[in-house]
Every structure is written in structure tokens, then in C-alpha cells.
Amino acid sequence: MNHPASEGPAGAGPLGRSLTRVEDAALLRGLGRYADDLATPPGTLHAAIVRSPHAHARVLSVDASEALAIKGVRAVLTGEDVKRWAHPFPVGVRGAPMEHWCLAVDKVRYVGEPVCVVIAEDRYRAEDALDAVRVEYEPLKPVIDPEKAATEDAPVLHEAVGGNVVNERHFRYGDPEKAFEEADHRVSIKVRFPRNSCTPIECYVVLGHYQPATGVYDILSNFQGPYALHSVMARALNVTSNRLRLRTPPDSGGSFGIKQGVLTYVVLMGLASRKAGAPVKWVEDRLEHLQASSSATNRVADMEAAVTADGRVTALRYDQIDDCGGYLRAPEPATFYRMHGNLTGAYGIRNLTVRNRVVLTNKMPSGLNRGFGGGQMYFALERLMHQVARRLNLDPLEVMRRNLVPTDAFPYRTASGALLDSGDYANTVELALRDGGYDELIRRRDQARAEGKLYGVGLCAAVEPSISNMGYITTALTPEQRAKAGPKNGAVSTATISIDPLGGITVHVSSTPQGQGHQTVAAQVVAEVLGVDPAGILVNVELDTGKDPWSIASGNYSSRFAGAVAGAVHKAALKVRARLANIAATMWEADAERVRFEGGKVFIEDGPSLGFHRVAGTAHWSPALLPENETGGLRETAFWTPPQLEAPDDDDHINSSLCHGFIFDYCGIEIDRVTGEIHIDRYVTCHDAGRLLNPMLVDGQIRGGFTQALGVALMEEFAYGEDGSFLSGTLADYLLPTAPEAVEPVILHTETPSPFTPLGAKGVGEGNNMSTPVCIANAVADALGRDDIRLPLTPSRVRGLIGIDEPPAPEGLEPLAAPKAGGPALQARDSVEVPASPQTVYDTVLDPETLRAIIPGCHALELEGENRYRADVTVGVGMIKARFAARVQLSDLDPPRSLRLSGSGDSAMGSASGSAHVTLVELDNGHTRLDYVYEVDVGGKIAAVGGRMLQSASKIIIGQVFNRLAQRLTGKPAGGLWQRLRALLARLFGKGGAS
């Protein structure tokens, strides 16, 4: 089925071939050197982090004295230390005086926010001490929904800012008002893009080593760049940038943008080392990673298109809200602006208005995530295009064709300023339709539908930007603010080639790869230029800002390797070749232009010939033989930046990326009417990524991105409760596709080389993260004829879209409660019957002795005030138990009719609070029925890892309270709900009942 990737420019050299990777030998044998595998200096200590269980709270006090008394604990770093030594992180927008420190100093603003760091002799001991740190919080009302957060009366995260909207910009290109006025149709759509993450399998690792003599923070971390953030970290550490020596290990276990977020921990562990007076290592665990590392930005987009009668879109209106979480962490609000130049997608739309608002909510800070900004943008744009077709009763493919940027228009300047470097969209679409079997897919759809099945076809066309303009982020500033700050632009990449005295070639690139095979491709490029065997070349990808060449664009992001870094390698190789040619030409008294490099030899056609190492060795061993101007030694560093990447102009035009690949995807899906499961019948993805340097690696990137995108479409979401609790805390809650869910896409290629990169290559790593979620969403919309498609399309959600027409519940089995929107996460009601009069029951409840007895696991109860107690309780279900320092209160007393019983507490496992309103009803037999309606909020670890079980668990625990009460009054356990149900079922089914 699969169309093989082209073999590229089939020259004699290695470039363009599917060479297997040089990286593989070490990785397959377990000999990789990832951050946690490297030797640590003697005396290295280990850190564990106290994190907030609350989404929003004031930190009243942090008391670490007990923790410090634990054997093996060496130091505790608190917000006080951080305030003394460090600065808040610089923020990418002006006029919003929010402070983001590496530790909470005044408030916590998301679940999992670091509050202090315990430093001990090993990780186990450090974690022992976490429980011993006493943090007192004053919980505040959280806000989770970005639209609510943008309103006037929402709780404010940063009081100094005054509101949660920290940046708002309006843009206008062309004449959108006129276009909308003249349009035959106006089609609009409102969509939400959820939070998710490409979740690398290796988590963050930081080894901080503060050197007091020089004031240097020497820090090793699996940071992925961009190195523009080095200055953010140096500023936060309050040192000149040369005093932050940042190093990366040889191997990294995946990143996909996420390991940009380690930057705050780089600072934190630097300070931890300073505090402990020793090197400090921190290895993030999966629970920490899921709740508090980084996430894609969730977005609410309101979009409208002005459309002519024949389906041509003449203008677009975007009104978008990006939810960046508790803090605007650099490089946010880049999620918006990375795509700003290509907001019109693959279409030639000249009129555009945009309103971008950045809001903060009580969630973890967002950041880079593969497909950065593209998943969000195309979800809105391509759903809208689908909607246009539906509204106008046109074929979505036709609408797409009518709007594509025409082939003769390249390089094409978009309305908002991107320069689409090259492409042939129309022909790529036709090729993909032909080679991917589109007509057959449509036939399959028709046939499936004729058989009564739910089958849909979805499409997506997208421009995939790569090689970011480091200045795009300043589009978030007004032209005036930009003028003040000075222009920012470009994307400097670097590469160095050293040739040693025996001709050994070592290449260094500052691209910090995480599995993309940069070593292989860099070796291919150098081998091609120098005519040597790529297997003999060593490529070093460790980056040490203390001694390697690097610049702000260093790092691995925005798919910049093939276009930019490989280009710099190429440039460095050409420099080396020119010098060697010159040396050889001098020796042979020939013209340098005639010197050839091939097969490990340097020669002149039909003339003299020497081994490559001999010519190279001359530069070291025999400087006397060197030509004039030749300095000896052999090491060349090349820097490369494309001139096309200019700073935004005064009208906010921005060429946000250098290269623009093109993707055209379509798929056919079938939906199980009963289960709501989506079966992907076929997925075709066609890429024009310019020249392909190693087709096998390109297809590997496509498959990986595609599978992540499948997860985004079908199952992945960071879920938050209304109370701000984080509900996706384990890999059994946050679901990634596994092999049986993965499908193999049909991958097709065309190649329109980029005129702007040295090798004609463009980025290819992120396209499907942009195109696939919406392509599948469009297919579901097509299958179900529905507009309101939300991701992820879980079986339950899809079944909901199909419609669940429930027969009514038999009498006595009506559901107990429907939680009200916006309330606490868990609400329910229950009742229990007690053989005593309401007055007796009431009096019993008010007796502290009773209270102690009926609270499950109550070790101690101490009167604090009238009907207010402090309690020490251990509660839980099954083997899962936590000890809470709790407060218990009886209020709203209306004897003997009703009262409220509430409690709240903190434990090492998180926080919990609950309140039950109890009504006492006198029954005919003189007994009392206690009806209780309760609500429970849980936060921290319990909520994060127990999601699936929270409802049942709180039901059990609350139930225990009332059953114990009944037991106390009667001496025997009360019939619980389940016993009653069994009795009821027995009645309904006659014999046996439920068994």
C-alpha cells in the first residue's frame, strides 16, 4: 500500500539515501548515554519537590524544620531563598506585571506547582522528607475555563495584572470589512482545542552544580532548546549569561517540544545546588511530568469566513483565546504567533482580521509541543472550510481546490506576511488523490452508507511552517513596543567540522536531537561534500554553552534541522573542502577548481591522487607545504541565517518561518454505532517537504507525528476538574496510542525544493500533528452530519454525538443526582435509614464522642470552637489510604430537621474537602431517614491518579460516616444502598436477584 519515499537526488553520494542510522548501534544495545545514565560528581545529592495540591491558593507558610531533621536530608530550598538569589522569569509581553518564579513565593496557581525542594542523600530519602514539610495554604477560587477566565468577575490569578487577559492584539490585513460585506455567504464556527502533550517517554533530568568560586551555574539537562531561552534562565538566575553553563547529554529520550519546559527546573536545581553546597540531581517522575511539565495550549477559536456563491473564501475572521495556564512561560504566547504568517493556511485569501487574547487559568503552564500552534490553528481553519462546503452544499474537495494558492504565485506573500517559499499545491492534491485511491475511498463510503453504516471522509490541506523566525514572537508586541525593544529576527544555525592530524572527521552541531537521526544526516552531508565514507565520520551532538558554538536558534524545534542545521553543516563542509582543494592544488601546482573529492581520495581527473587523510594531515603536519593564506590546523565553523527572516514590519506583517511545506491529507473512517469506536479505514498523507535528505528518516518522522496526532484526535486530553484538580495524572489516565491502536498511513511525497535553504530541504517533522486531528474530526463530522466536534473523539463522546436515547429508569432506580455544571467535581446523594427518632439522631450527631466514632479512621478529635474540631484521620479505600490533618465542622443547624457536616484536610497525597447537607425525615414507623447530599473536592495526587475511582471512593467514605452513625444508634450496620438494590432487583427479577 505504501508508496515508497523517493530516493532523492540519486547522485553517487550518500545524500538523499535511506541510510540506516549511526545512532542505532548504541541505542539498540542499551549503550545510549541519556541524562540519567551519566556519571555524577562525587557527593551528588538528590532532589524531590514539594508541589501544590491546590489549583489556586495563597501560601501562608512553609515549615521545613521537621524535614530537615530527617536522617539523610541535607537542605531545603524555599521561596525565601529563591527571592534572595534569583529573579522571576522574563515574560514575553509588556505591561503585564506578573511574576513567575521557579518556586511559588506568594501563591500557587496550578496543581503541581513547585513549592519547595528537599535535597537529600538519595531520592528515596528526599521523598520521605516531602511528607514532613508543612505548608499552610489558604485555598482560593480557581478558574479553569479560558472564556470564563477572560470575564470581569473571574478569580484573578495575578493581582498585580488586575485580570487574566495578559495580552490582547488585533490585526487587520487587506480589507476584511468590505469582503464580509460583499460576501454571498458568511459561515462561522466555534471550536475548542484541548490540552494534550506529546509526552516523551524519558522525563526531565537536571544535574545542577553551582560553583561558588566563579559564580558559575554548571547545569546538565536534557533541555531541547531553543537557546534563546538560555537568556531567560540566566536572567532568572541573576547571573551574566556566560555564568550559566548549560550542557546537554549525548542522547535524549524524546522531547517533541516538551523538554523546552525543563527551563524552570534548570534554574531551580541551580539554586538547589547553591543551597546545598553540592551538586544536586533531579529526575522528574511521571506523576510530576504529567501534572506540571508542559502542555499544548488549549484554545477557543471563533471563526468566520466570507464566501462567494461558488465557494471562494475572500476573507477570514479569527477571534481566539489561548489558555497558557498559571504563568506565561517563555516562549509563550508563541503558540499564536508561530502560525501568524500563515493564518490563511494553504489558501490564497487576501483579507484577514485577527483578535488574539492570551489568558491565564489555573493549569500548568503551556509551551512548545510538536506541531506548535498548528494543531490549534488548523483545527479551526479546516473545520471551517469543511463547514463552508456543508453550508454551500459543495464537495469539501471542490472548496479546497478553488481556494488553494495557485502554483504560478510562488514564492507567495500571504496576507499576514509569510513568504511561502515554494510549492505546487494543486498538483500535489491531484497526485495524492490519484496515488492514495481517493475515488475508491469515496466508493467505499457510498457502499458502507448503503449498508447502513456510519462512514465519513475527511480532508485537510495545511501549510507546514519550519525554521522559525526568532522574531515572530515579537508580533505579540505592538509596533511601538517593538520599536523600543529593538528588532528581533533570523534563525542562526551553527555547525563545526574538525579534521584531526590523521584525517579523522568530527562534526559538531548545536541541534540537541532527541531521536531524529541528526548524526546520520550530518554525516551524510559531510560525506557527500568531502567524498568520504559516512561511516567514518563522528558527529557530536552534545552542546556545552561554555565551549561550543551556539546561538539563540540552537536546539531542536520548528523542524529546523534539515533546512537550517544540515545547511550549516553543508556550508562548513564546503569551507573545509575549499581549504583542502587549495592545499592539494598548491601541492600539485594545479587549479583548485579541478580538485575532486571521491571515494576517500583527493585527486585531479587523470592526474595526481592522494588519500583524503594525507591531504588533511598536511594542514597539521606540514604547514610548510601550505599555500599562502592557509593558517594550518583544520576546523571550520559555519553560521547560517536566512535573509528572508525579517522582523515584523509596522503593519504587523511577519514572515514567521523560512520554509513552508505542504500537506494534503484525507481519510475514511467507520464508526461503530453502538460503541462509538472509530475505525480508520484508510489514512492518506501526502507531503511536499522540499528535498528529502534521508527518506527513511522522513517517513519515520511522519509515522511518529501521525501516531501522536491520532492520540490527540481519539484519546489524549489533560483533564481538569471544575475545582482545578488535575485528573490525568498517570499513564493509565492520560492515554497514548499503543501498537494495536496505531494505524499505518499511506505516505506519499512530492518534492518542490525550497529556494531558501542550502540543500533545498524543508522541515517535515510536525505536519501530521497539524493536519491529522482535524482531518479525522472532519471525517467524523461527515459520518455523523454534526458540526459540534470536540477532541478527543473518545468512544463515549462519539456515541454521545450519535445520540443516546435512553429508555427511562424503572421505578426506584432513578439516578441519584446529576452534578450541576460549574460546581465541585463530585456531587451525589444517598440516604440511610436509622431506627431512632429524628431528635435522638440529631442529638447523637452533635455529641463529639459520636463524631469521633463515626468519622472513619479518626485517631484524634479536638474541639476548636463551637461545633468545630481539628481531627487526625486516616481514610481510604482498599489498600489506598492517606492520613489527613483535618478540620471538621457542623453548621446550618436546624434541629431536628437538618444540618451540614463538612470537613477539609491536607495530606501527603493531596487535599480533600467535602460537605454533606443532611435532612432528617421521620418515617411512619418512627424511624428516621437521613437524606444526604454531598459534594467533594479533591486535589493533588489523589485526584491525579485516582480519577477512575474518585466517585466510588468518596461514596464509600461518606457512606461509612452515615453507616457508622446508624451502627452507633442500633448496634448493627445499616442496610446500604447496595443491599437495598439487591432487594429491589430480587423483586424485579423474581428469583435470586443480582448475584
Add this chain to the structure above:
Amino acid sequence: MRAPAEQRHAIELELNGETRHGSAEPRTQLCDFLRHDLGATGVHVGCEHGVCGACTVLVDGVASRSCLMLAVQADGRRVDTVESLARDDVMNDLQQAFSRHHALQCGFCTSGILMSCVEYLERVPEPDEAGVRDMLSGHLCRCTGYTGIVRAVLEVAGQRRTGESQQQALENRNDV
């Protein structure tokens, strides 16, 4: 055997064919012990709750999550990690097939996956694609989309059945 908390207890096991000695507290996870005490850093840790599969090793020949075992439980057992697969610096057929099929990118999931495959191919010499995918469901790979892994495992199963050597396989491949 009784091992009090917070004390290290002697552990002797056969790691990749060699007898090794070490000591660990009762609570120490087997993966931590293998990595940090015995130096088998090819064992990777991705979740510590049994889901990602990166830490999978063979315990007495059986694929097991080493994050869900205590180091003390491995006392007297045979443990094989990814480091055991290559002989005399030559990768085994499975490793070579992984490279040919680009079945790894960052390589972090790979060691665990290889160890599952070792046991699986012994138990199921003639697997089909659905079977291989089912076996792989106990592993998370974020880079590859699994296709290369599935192809590599199926190819090696085929080769082992027909007795075709890796060298031949390679030559046949280059012919097409």
C-alpha cells in the same frame, strides 16, 4: 528471608550471564538497582507504575516490569537486560532488524521492547501482525508509530523459521 526497612540487604543474581553482587533496601525498585548499583543503564525508566514498559527485563526468562519488582525479589534469580543481546559486539538478528526498519528514534522505549520481543518470539514462533501488536500493547513508544517495530519482529520471526541468516536477509533486501 527477613529484611528490615532502611537497611541494605545482600543480593546475588545472575545478570546477563554473570554472577553479580549488590545490596539494596527492601523498598528499592529492581530497575533502580539494576541501573544505579549494577550499571545496567540500558534498563530505562519511564513511569514507575507499570504502564510504559521501558523497564522491561527478563526475570528467569520471563518479560517483567522491573519497576514493579523489588530488588530483593531478584535475589537468586536470573535477570537479562538489553545489554545481553549483542554477542562480541555484533548485534543479534532482532537488533539488526530494528535498525533496518527504523524501529527506533530516541531509543528510550527500545530496550524494554526488545526484551519483550525476545520472550515473545520464543513463545510464539509464528506470530501474525495482530499478535505482535497485541504483545507490543504493553509498551509505549512515542517516536515511531510502531510500524517499524512490527515489521522488524515479523521479519525476524520469518527468518528464524526459514533459518535464513541475517546476512542473507540483508543481501536479499539489497537485491530488490
Add this chain to the structure above:
Amino acid sequence: MKAASFDYVRAESKREVLQLLHEHGEDARVLAGGQSLMATLNMRLTQPKLVIDINRVEELNRIRNERGHLAVGAAVRQVQLTDRAELAREVPLLAKALPWIGHFQTRNRGTVCGSVAHADPSAEIPLCLVTLGGTVVLESLKGKRREVKAVDFFQGLLTTDRQPRELISEVRFPLAEDGADYHFQEIAMRHGDFALVALALCLRADGAHLGVGGVADRPVAQTLPLGDELPDALNTLAWSLGAQDDVHASAAYRRQLVRELGRRLIEEPSHARTR
């Protein structure tokens, strides 16, 4: 994510296990396959003072077919049953359900009794045990050996009738009835995930005995009439389970699956997916 400290004992005999449970009660935890316990230890969701490892207690590692049931000892791993060729004849429902549990790597270590002890409402083994009317054998040093019906054993989320000093020494699955057919079906978010809804069916000529997992706070089984009365009976069953919303599925969805998938399974059992 590292466990709190605990003492560890590698037990050599059942008696030693019972002795330790007797001495330590609530403070001790049995370590069987560790596929649930170890993660909760690592997360510090449970902090026992003593962990009693039963993995090397040979007398608990027995599978016996006797007196109309298959008795599976406490140290028997799930993989030992999937490897047992006779299982498809002996307890066909279990043979069909086992492959749905987690992954081959977790079945390699996870035990049958451990799954019963843990009492996850979505777990397959407890569902089979309840549907088949099996029993759980509990032993303690001083008390009487008890054989408890599965339906009474499971009392709610992670909650069972096991007392702190008791060991589940074995569980007993009734052997296949003549003339009955057994089927298993499960919907989960992914391969190997805990079930959103799991259905275990024993189909007899005069009725269907349907077990449902993943919906109520414990597995529930019910005998249902065939024919016209089936939809109503399924509806009653669906509503009786007290389904709840969670991040992965709504209560209404779960109820609907009980109704529609239940009917599909009962009326066209051959279409059930296998794994």
C-alpha cells in the same frame, strides 16, 4: 516516585504468611504479582510496615481440578492459566477473559488471587468469578478457614470481605456446565486498559446469565430472560448499576453499552471480539 520504607519478608510457607498476617494485620500487605501493589507503593498511596512476599511459596502455586471446580492458588500467575491448554474446556469463560487483562508482560507476573484481592471494579477475573458463582477461600492462623461466595466477597470499590489477618489461599471457579455457552466481551479505551464496560456471559437454553464489570463499584451478574423481555430486563440491569461519569466515559454511555452490547452478545454471541 519511590515507596516509603517497609520491612520485607520472603515467606517460605503458607504458615509463615499466616503467622505474619496474624502478627501484623492491617500493617502488613501481601505481595503477589505486584502489578497493582507495586505501583501503589511507588506512589505512596499505601504505606504498609511489612510486605510479605508470597512469590516463592510453592504450596500456594497450585492449580487443581477437583470436585467440580478449578482451584487456583495464591501464587499462581495469570500466565499459568493462559498457558493451560485444558482451561478452554474447564473454565471457558476464564479462558476467553484472561487475554483481556492488561498485557502479556503484566500477566507474566500478576496473579489470579491478587486480582481478586485487589477488587478493581473493572477487573476481568472478579467478573468471571461472580458470573460463574465461584468462591474465595480465606485462611487465617487462628480463625476458621472460610469459603465465601464471590458475590458476597466483593463489597465495593477495592473493598472485600477479606479481614486484615486473612490470606486468600485460593479461588475456585466452577467448571463449565454442560449445555452452556460462555462468552466474553469488553470495551476499553485501548487494548489492555481497564474496561469501560466488560460483559461475561453464560448462555443457557432457558436464559442468559450476564455479568457486568466496569460499571458498578463491583462486578454484578444477573440472570436475564431471553426473547422479547430481554430489552426491558437489560434496561433494568443497566440502571441498577449506578453508573458514574469519569474522564473517559459518561454514565449514560456505560448504561447504553450494557443495553446494546449486552443484547448483541446474548443474541449474536459469535460476533464477540476476541483478543
